[in-house]
Amino acid sequence: MNNIKKELNMASKETRQDSIGRFISYFCITIIGVLVISIIYFITSRGLTMFFANHVKLSDFLLKTTWNPGTLDSHGKPEVGALPMIVTSFSVTILSAILATPFAIAVALFMTEYADKRGAKLLQSVIELLVGIPSVIYGYIGLSVVVPMIRHIYGGTGFGILAGTIVLFVMILPTITSLTVDSLRAVPQHYRQVSLSLGATKWQTIYKLILRVGTPGILTAIIFGMARAFGEALAVQMVIGNAAIMPKNLVSVASTLTSQLTTGIGNTVLGTFANNALWSLALVLLIMSLLFNTLVRIVGNKGAVKNERKNKQ
Amino acid sequence: MGKNNLGAETIMIPREEIAIETKKIDVYYGSNKAISNASLAFPRFKISALIGASGSGKSTFLRSLNRMNDGIATVKGEIMYRSTNINSVKVNVYQVRKHIGMVFQRPNPFARSIRNNITFALKEHGIHGEDELNKRVEESLRAAALWDEVKDSLDKSALSLSGGQAQRLCIARSIALKPDILLLDEPASALDPVSTSKIETTLRELKKKYTIIIVTHNMQQASRLSDYTAFFHMGKVVEYGQTNNIFTSPRANITEKYISGNFG
Amino acid sequence: MNAKTSNKVATAVIYSFVGIVVLLLFFLIGYILVNGIPYISWHFLTSPSQSFLAGGGIRDQLFNSIYLLILTLIISVPIALGSGIYLAEYAPDNVITKLIKTAIEVLSSLPSVVVGLFGYLLFVIKFGFGFSILTGAIALTFFNLPLLTRNIEESINDVPDLQREAGLSLGISRWRTMVKIVLPSALPGILTGIILSAGRAFGEAAALIYTSGQSAPIVNYSNFNIFSQSSFLNPMRPAETLAVHIWKLNTEGVTPDAHSISNGSSAVLIIVILLFNLGARVIGNAIYRKITSGRRG
Numbered sequence: 001m002n003n004i005k006k007e008l009n010m011a012s013k014e015t016r017q018d019s020i021g022r023f024i025s026y027f028c029i030t031i032i033g034v035l036v037i038s039i040i041y042f043i044t045s046r047g048l049t050m051f052f053a054n055h056v057k058l059s060d061f062l063l064k065t066t067w068n069p070g071t072l073d074s075h076g077k078p079e080v081g082a083l084p085m086i087v088t089s090f091s092v093t094i095l096s097a098i099l100a101t102p103f104a105i106a107v108a109l110f111m112t113e114y115a116d117k118r119g120a121k122l123l124q125s126v127i128e129l130l131v132g133i134p135s136v137i138y139g140y141i142g143l144s145v146v147v148p149m150i151r152h153i154y155g156g157t158g159f160g161i162l163a164g165t166i167v168l169f170v171m172i173l174p175t176i177t178s179l180t181v182d183s184l185r186a187v188p189q190h191y192r193q194v195s196l197s198l199g200a201t202k203w204q205t206i207y208k209l210i211l212r213v214g215t216p217g218i219l220t221a222i223i224f225g226m227a228r229a230f231g232e233a234l235a236v237q238m239v240i241g242n243a244a245i246m247p248k249n250l251v252s253v254a255s256t257l258t259s260q261l262t263t264g265i266g267n268t269v270l271g272t273f274a275n276n277a278l279w280s281l282a283l284v285l286l287i288m289s290l291l292f293n294t295l296v297r298i299v300g301n302k303g304a305v306k307n308e309r310k311n312k313q
Numbered sequence: 314m315g316k317n318n319l320g321a322e323t324i325m326i327p328r329e330e331i332a333i334e335t336k337k338i339d340v341y342y343g344s345n346k347a348i349s350n351a352s353l354a355f356p357r358f359k360i361s362a363l364i365g366a367s368g369s370g371k372s373t374f375l376r377s378l379n380r381m382n383d384g385i386a387t388v389k390g391e392i393m394y395r396s397t398n399i400n401s402v403k404v405n406v407y408q409v410r411k412h413i414g415m416v417f418q419r420p421n422p423f424a425r426s427i428r429n430n431i432t433f434a435l436k437e438h439g440i441h442g443e444d445e446l447n448k449r450v451e452e453s454l455r456a457a458a459l460w461d462e463v464k465d466s467l468d469k470s471a472l473s474l475s476g477g478q479a480q481r482l483c484i485a486r487s488i489a490l491k492p493d494i495l496l497l498d499e500p501a502s503a504l505d506p507v508s509t510s511k512i513e514t515t516l517r518e519l520k521k522k523y524t525i526i527i528v529t530h531n532m533q534q535a536s537r538l539s540d541y542t543a544f545f546h547m548g549k550v551v552e553y554g555q556t557n558n559i560f561t562s563p564r565a566n567i568t569e570k571y572i573s574g575n576f577g
Numbered sequence: 578m579n580a581k582t583s584n585k586v587a588t589a590v591i592y593s594f595v596g597i598v599v600l601l602l603f604f605l606i607g608y609i610l611v612n613g614i615p616y617i618s619w620h621f622l623t624s625p626s627q628s629f630l631a632g633g634g635i636r637d638q639l640f641n642s643i644y645l646l647i648l649t650l651i652i653s654v655p656i657a658l659g660s661g662i663y664l665a666e667y668a669p670d671n672v673i674t675k676l677i678k679t680a681i682e683v684l685s686s687l688p689s690v691v692v693g694l695f696g697y698l699l700f701v702i703k704f705g706f707g708f709s710i711l712t713g714a715i716a717l718t719f720f721n722l723p724l725l726t727r728n729i730e731e732s733i734n735d736v737p738d739l740q741r742e743a744g745l746s747l748g749i750s751r752w753r754t755m756v757k758i759v760l761p762s763a764l765p766g767i768l769t770g771i772i773l774s775a776g777r778a779f780g781e782a783a784a785l786i787y788t789s790g791q792s793a794p795i796v797n798y799s800n801f802n803i804f805s806q807s808s809f810l811n812p813m814r815p816a817e818t819l820a821v822h823i824w825k826l827n828t829e830g831v832t833p834d835a836h837s838i839s840n841g842s843s844a845v846l847i848i849v850i851l852l853f854n855l856g857a858r859v860i861g862n863a864i865y866r867k868i869t870s871g872r873r874g
Contacts, residue, residue, distance in 0.1 A: 004395045007408050013439070014407035014750035021752025025667055028659025029677060032722060036680040039687065039695045039719075046698065106594035114591065123595070126602050132773075132850050133605060134780025136823045137843050141608060143827055144836070170601060201584035224686075231688025233783040234824050258690050258783075265694065265787055270702055282694055289687050381746060411748035421739035424762055433757070434747035483743070490747060 040286065047283025050276040056080055061280060067244035067260075069277035080277045084246045086284065088254040091161050091247065092236060093229040096168035097176075097222055104176035104225075105211075105218065112184040113192075113206060130174040139238035142167035147239055154251045159241030162250040167235050172225035179224055183217020184210060219299045227292035231285060233258035257281045323552040323564045327541065329356035332494055332524035333378060333413070338390035338400075340373050340382065340548075347373045347386065348548045355494075355541070360516060360525040362535040362556065365545030366571070371528045372418075374545065375496050378526065379413040380406045394494075411438065413494045414487035419503050420479035422471035422486075427463050430471045430482055431489045438490070449489050457485035458515045477508025481515060488523065495519065497527040501534065513538055532572060536560050544568045606847065613844020616837050622845070626793060626822065631834040635842050637793040640809065641710065641816035642779060645789060648714035648812060649778050653721045654771060660722070661729025666755055685723030692719045693784035701788060708815040713789025717778045725774050732766030733759055765864035769857045776853035780846060782820035790815035791825055819846050 050056050056078075064081025066073075073079050107127070111120040146166050151158030187210050195205040211218070241253025242263050255263075261281050268275040331354045340348035348370045355361045363371040377388045380399070383406060392400040399409045423430050431453055432446045440446065450467070454460040459481040463474075471482055480500055487495060497516075501509040516525055516538060529535050535542055536556060543553040544565075552559060552568045563569040620634060627633030660681075668674040696716030700706045736759050744754030760767075792815050800808040817825065823842050826835040 004412070005397050008395070008397050008399060008404050008412075010405060010408070012405055012407055014748065014753070015405060017750040017752045021662075021750070021755065022667060025659045025663035028656045029663040029668075031656055032660055032684065032726065033677060033680055035719060035722070036684050038699070039684070039692070042695055042698055043691060103594050103598055106591045107598050110591055110595045114588070123599070126599055129606070129851075129854065130602055132776055132780075132854050134782070134820055134846060134850065136780070136782045136820045137605075137609060137846060140823055140827055140839055140843055141605060144839075145608070170605070173598065201580045203584040203587040204580055206587070227686050231686075231690065233688065233690035234786075238824070238827055258688065261690055261694070262783065262786060265697070266791075270698075279694075282691055285688055285691055289691070290683065293683055293686050379746065381742065407748045407750060409748075410746055415742075415746035417739060417742060417746075419739060421737070421743045423740065423743065423758055434744075434749055437747075437749050437753060437757075486743075486747065 043279070043282055043286045046276070046279035047286070048280075050080065050273070050280045054078075054273055054276060056277075056280075062086070065246045069274040078273055078277070080280070082257075082281060082284065084244055085255055085257045085260050085281065088161060088164075088240070088247055089230055089256040089258070092164040092168055092240075092256060093226050095161070095165040096172055096229050097226045099165065099169040100173045100176055100225060101222055104173055104180050104221070107173075107177045108180035108184055109206060109210075111181050113202065113210065127174045127177050130170070131178075135171065135232060135235040136238075138167050138171050139235035142235060142239040150251055156251050157241060157253060158251070159239060159253045160249075160251045161240070161247055161254055163239040164236045164254075164256070165250075167239055168229045168232060171232060171235060172229050175228050176221045176225040179221030180214070180218050183214045183221065186217065187213045216299055216302055220296050223292055223296050223299065227289060227296075230288055230292070231258065233262050237262050257285050261285070323554075323568075324352065324550060325554040326354050327356040327359075329359070331355065332357040332394075333526075334393045335374075335378070336391040336393065338374070338377060338388060338392065340370070340377055341387045341389075342385075346548060348377070351390075351550045353543055353550060353553055355524060355526055357524050358520055358522070359540040360520050360527060360538055361541040361543065362539035363526065363528045363543050363545060364530070364532065364535050364571070367530070369545040370548040371543075371545040372498050375498055375526060375528050376415075378494075378496055379410050379415055381410075381415060411490055412492050413496060414490060414492040415496045416480070416483050416487055416498065416500050418499045420474075420476055420483055422474065422479050422482050424470065424472055426468045427471050427474070427482060428467040431486050434486065434490060453485040453489035454482075456488055456515075456519060457481040458511060458518070459485055475508070477504050477511060480504060480508070480512060484512075484515065484519075488519065492523065494524045494526065497525065499528050499530060502530065509534070532560075532574075544571065546571070606851075609840075609843045609847045613840040613842075613847075616841035617844055621841050625795060626832075626838075628832060631832070633832065633834075633838060635819060635822065635838070635845065637796065638817055638819045638822040638842070639845065640798075641789070641793060642818040642820070644810070645710055645713050645717065645785075645816060645818055646775055646779050648710060649717040649721060650771065650775060652714055653718040653725060653774075656718070657722055657725035657729055658767075660726040661733060662755055664726070664730040665733035666751060681723045681726060684719070685727070689720055689781060689784040692716060693787050695719070696784065697787035706813065708788065708790030708792075709813045710789055710816045711812040713785050713816065713818075714812070716784045716788040717781060720781060720784050721774050721778055724777075725770060728770030728774075729763075729767050732763040732770065735766060736762040765861055768864075769861045772853050772857040772860065776850045776857075779853065780820050780850055782818070782824050785818055785821050786824070789818065789821070791817050791821055793817040793822075 051058060061080055061082050063083055065083045066079040066081045067084060068079040107123060111123050115123065142163055146163050147158035150163055191209055191213065192205055195209050236256050237259035240256060240259050242255050242259050243253040244255045244260055247254035261278055264278045268278060334354040336352050338348055338351040339346065351374055363375060365371045373386065376382045378392060382388055388400055390400065391398045397404065423433060425433065428450055431450045435446060435449060451460060454463065459478060462478060471479065474482060501512050504512065513534065519525060527539065539556045541554065542556040542559040544551045544559065546567055552563060552565045559568065560572060563572060622634060622639060623636050624634030625636055626638065693716050696712055696719065700712040700715055701708060706712045740758055740762055741754055744758045745751065794814060796809040797807045798809045801810060802808050803810040803812065805811060806814065819842055823839050826832060826839050832838065
């Protein structure tokens with residue numbers, strides 16, 4: 001009797017196991033937390049060096065169009081106008097999203113509204129395989145198929161925003177598609193039944209009902225796709241031409257933030273001005289990534305609020 | 314037979330030796346109160362049934378007894394077991410659960426062999442001798458009236474058992490640890506009548522060595538099986554007494570309504 | 578246009594878009610395989626690469642990719658397991674948990690080039706590891722962690738709570754219940770996730786250019802002393818992977834047969850990734866079948 005009483009109040013092997021388990025799992029999650037904080041801290045502090053230590057004006061960086069951090073201009077100041085890269089990055093991102101969205105929605109609609117289980121599964125595999133292809137392969141095919149094709153049609157080198165857009169289109173297509181599928185699957189089945197039973201055609205049901213209910217989810221999918229396009233480095237770097245000049249048109253050589261970074265970091269020495277300038281480009285990438293993330297959150301929350309209100313009614 | 318002096322004259326305190334007793338238990342899910350002021354004493358080597366409609370709090374109450382509500386709900390009040398308040402944060406919940414076993418509504422054998430289902434917890438608790446393990450496997454499977462059906466297939470996956478067999482395996486798994494008290498949360502609700510009657514026979518046999526507390530929504534089962542019955546309604550214990558008395562002459566109006574099926 | 582016509586037009590458009598996407602995949606994979614497979618030979622797989630001469634192989638790059646992948650998994654799987662268990666089992670419902678989940682999402686959406694640059698800054702430069710397999714593995718771990726963690730958390734959450742309760746009700750600690758009961762049941766999902774992440778890591782290049790480096794020094798495959806500079810197992814040596822090799826050949830390569838080598842390397846890369854993909858499916862299906870048939874029998 002007394003033994004049991006003592007036993008009940010004693011720590012046991014189990015308590016010890018639990019402390020160890022807790023310690024291990026807390027330790028691991030702390031690693032991730034510390035990692036994210038250090039990434040943000042290090043990239044930010046490096047990225048700001050150019051502004052604080054080298055006294056470059058933020059407006060010059062964001063608005064000037066000459067990128068030449070290695071040499072000085074006539075006033076003895078280095079030229080670090082990042083606008084060409086910013087414009088190019090945004091161009092390829094937006095254009096590829098515009099191109100990919102209709103395809104993504106079509107595939108998603110096919111999978112959720114038209115195909116039977118087997119068809120949907122088959123396309124699921126297609127999407128997964130597209131996700132699985134590494135970006136260097138996309139870049140390589142871009143380089144050996146897309147660029148020569150553009151060169152053939154439009155003349156010039158073939159490198160440029162158009163080539164980048166086409167490569168990115170294929171790369172973000174699966175991202176947008178699979179997230180769109182998720183959001184369309186979340187539309188309750190009875191919505192469809194009700195609409196069809198009221199005599200609406202399939203397309204009317206899709207257009208007037210399913211796509212509208214799914215809009216926040218589709219928007220989130222597009223933003224995710226854009227985030228991927230904006231941050232993609234090698235595939236774009238292989239087809240964009242890598243000239244840090246303002247793009248004249250879609251088929252003239254240009255350079256994105258990522259391609260400038262990958263090309264440049266290896267050719268500069270840490271701590272030099274030219275290197276600091278590159279880290280500022282990395283900071284822009286980081287900020288854009290955080291911004292896309294916030295945007296997803298805002299759109300997602302709005303959608304959630306809307307659906308909640310609907311459920312209550 | 315004494316009357317509860319807390320005012321509710323419908324709550325009885327059994328004269329027999331008490332195995333476990335709750336004193337003014339309140340249970341909260343967040344800010345929702347699921348159980349209020351539940352005081353019950355369960356006699357040793359008897360079967361006590363907890364009855365009541367869905368959502369009356371009977372399962373929540375049961376799960377509080379071996380601290381399975383930890384991390385899910387907040388339980389206030391005292392639960393006295395062997396003159397220790399086992400609802401205290403200082404008490405080692407794992408020791409509590411070794412003494413107070415639990416069988417759930419749906420059979421939940423581990424995805425391991427039948428033998429392993431029983432030896433797993435034993436090994437975790439430091440019992441390693443091959444002979445001792447085999448002895449416990451046979452003992453507990455016999456006690457759960459499963460031995461004859463599975464003795465030749467102990468190394469088959471437990472997932473290949475039928476629902477009734479799986480539930481008896483879960484009972485065997487619990488009693489292999491030689492607990493004091495066995496809590497059962499509607500153990501037969503997912504089973505067919507034949508399996509149900511097997512489980513009931515098993516429980517009648519088990520009460521010789523264990524204190525059993527069973528939640529059931531089946532009136533016949535409660536009246537057939539139990540020695541004591543507590544009726545829960547909207548988070549409160551309305552009535553508690555010997556099963557005979559509860560079923561033949563309930564004191565509270567609402568108990569009578571529930572038992573006779575004229576509820577709500 | 579009336580409702581019926583627009584319905585027909587829309588259906589036709591959707592079907593043709595789907596057709597284009599499917600053809601696109603076939604074209605991509607077909608292009609790589611048709612152009613690359615003729616170039617794959619035993620010689621190609623087993624001889625070292627050449628910078629200025631034709632006829633080089635990809636022996637070292639292939640080995641580096643595999644070695645780097647193994648190191649990455651050794652580092653990232655335990656951390657992801659611990660974190661996934663934290664999120665599924667221990668995480669309280671509060672602000673800190675929300676912050677952690679946000680942090681994981683941020684990490685998963687960071688461009689891999691940023692992750693690579695961070696690895697370069699911290700490990701190559703600050704800690705003085707130099708361009709090395711270890712640094713590369715750490716960078717790939719950063720890149721892998723969020724997806725793996727989330728996959729493990731989801732796989733654990735997919736295990737019915739009843740299994741957890743069964744363990745706890747037998748007086749087994751939360752940790753042992755997790756490790757011995759829940760994790761084995763979650764294994765198919767976790768394994769599938771690990772294999773898919775391995776495929777991703779195998780093809781990743783942007784995070785590696787400035788961490789594991791762009792050179793493949795000649796190493797001695799019979800030197801098993803991991804501390805020796807010439808050993809193939811030395812984790813502190815620079816190591817160009819297959820994916821980085823393809824990138825490098827096509828951007829700054831001066832190798833005369835860069836195109837053929839790229840074709841061959843791309844085909845090898847795609848074949849390995851297809852195998853990973855297939856492996857994930859086979860394992861997932863096999864275990865799923867085993868579980869369901871067990872229930873029926």
